[in-house]
Amino acid sequence: MASVFFSYTHIDESLRDQLEIHLSLMKREGLITAWHDRRIVAGSDLDDSIDEQLERADIILLLVSANFIASEYCFATEMKRAMERHKAGEARVIPVILRACDWHSAPFGKLNAVPTDGRPVTSWPNQDEAFADITKSIRAAVSATASPSERARVVAPAREAELARAVAVPAASTQLPRSSNMRVKHQFSDLDRDTFVSETFNFIARFFEGSLQELEKRHGQFQGRFTRIDARRFTASIYKDGKSISQCSVTHGGAFGGSSNREITYSSQISTHTNSFNEALTIAEDSQTLYLKPMMNMARGVSEKLSDTGAAEYLWSMLMEPVQR
Numbered sequence: 558m559a560s561v562f563f564s565y566t567h568i569d570e571s572l573r574d575q576l577e578i579h580l581s582l583m584k585r586e587g588l589i590t591a592w593h594d595r596r597i598v599a600g601s602d603l604d605d606s607i608d609e610q611l612e613r614a615d616i617i618l619l620l621v622s623a624n625f626i627a628s629e630y631c632f633a634t635e636m637k638r639a640m641e642r643h644k645a646g647e648a649r650v651i652p653v654i655l656r657a658c659d660w661h662s663a664p665f666g667k668l669n670a671v672p673t674d675g676r677p678v679t680s681w682p683n684q685d686e687a688f689a690d691i692t693k694s695i696r697a698a699v700s701a702t703a704s705p706s707e708r709a710r711v712v713a714p715a716r717e718a719e720l721a722r723a724v725a726v727p728a729a730s731t732q733l734p735r736s737s738n739m740r741v742k743h744q745f746s747d748l749d750r751d752t753f754v755s756e757t758f759n760f761i762a763r764f765f766e767g768s769l770q771e772l773e774k775r776h777g778q779f780q781g782r783f784t785r786i787d788a789r790r791f792t793a794s795i796y797k798d799g800k801s802i803s804q805c806s807v808t809h810g811g812a813f814g815g816s817s818n819r820e821i822t823y824s825s826q827i828s829t830h831t832n833s834f835n836e837a838l839t840i841a842e843d844s845q846t847l848y849l850k851p852m853m854n855m856a857r858g859v860s861e862k863l864s865d866t867g868a869a870e871y872l873w874s875m876l877m878e879p880v881q882r
Contacts, residue, residue: 559699562614563593564635566624570595572655572678573620574845579688580695588699589616611638615702616649616695619665622656626663640664649698653691655679671695682867742844750840753847754819757865758789758809761821764869765793765807765876779880792827795880803879807872808834821849823872836875838868 561580565573573593583589592614597606611617617639625631643650652660652670657677660666672678672690681687762785769781772795780796789809795802806824822834838849841862848862851871863871 558587559589559615559702560610560613561589561591561695562610562617562639563591563620564611564617564625564631564639565593565620566622566628566631568624569620569622569655571845575684576618576620576653576688576691578845579685579692583692583696583699588696607635608638611635612642614642614648616651616698617642618695619650619652621652621654621658621660621663621665621670623658625655626658626660636663636665643668649702651695651698653678679864680866682864682870683862684864684867685862743846745842745847750842750847751818754821754840754849755809757849757868758807758821760865761807761869761872762791764866765791765873768873769793769795793876794827795876797880803876805872805876821868821872823875825875836872838863838872 563573563577577591577593580589580591584591592610594603594607597603619625619636619639639648639650642648650665650668652665652668652675654660654670654672654675654677656679660670660675671694672681672687676687678684678687678691766783769783772779772781778798780799782794782796783791784793785791790806792804792806794804804825804827806827808822808824810818810820810822819840821838823836823838824834826833835853837852839852841848841850843862848864849868850861851863
């Protein structure tokens, strides 16, 4: 059974939770045990507990984001020791790219990162697909691990002394084994839901504006026009040699009489005098996350769980359809 160690920042804890959920089958199969600092028992020395598990680990997952790189403890302590063990052949380090950041020149930058091609988890339209991709790679790494945590290790004298002291502790005071599955159903508030949809709408607006600019740079015959009407609506148009070939209006609310704050509608018309729409993204949730669900997804075959990036890519693909015919 291989020991898996998570090195991460607490800002990324929700993404770590999702990854651990996807590793559940390997736990049930007895292939791995997973450890992170949330398993440290109250009253235990934090640094000693982390050091001990880091030294035991067969596979070390570096959950990479800008916050991870900025963290002195994650980068200068955990990552440094992880790379030392990786180079010595004592453990396998796998960089897991959670969020877009400058990581290629880091000490782990030459390692094969996951998901595929090092594409950040948060950039996938469906994050479950990203975590499934990561899980597949971790399973392959476990299979390739020559000898898991039972193998003899070369331990520094100071470390041997520390372990000897631990063995000498009376049985009554030793830590009991316990599960890392401490997740409970997250209770989302109305404020959480409204904030999620509002922030996603603003992200989609920036995404469209940036994508139109990039389209112009790459293809000189195309021109884009982005107009922010107000805080709850924007329009986007694509022209080819000055002729309009695609346009849309994206609105925060409006699918059901304009009274709801919890949907984002897409219309292929930019007129301000129509309530029609071609697609509506409505908020939904599971036990851990909020996401957007397309009403018309059956016809288009898209995921039913869209992140902010996934929602933006989905609506942008609708605007690009006439361009790509």
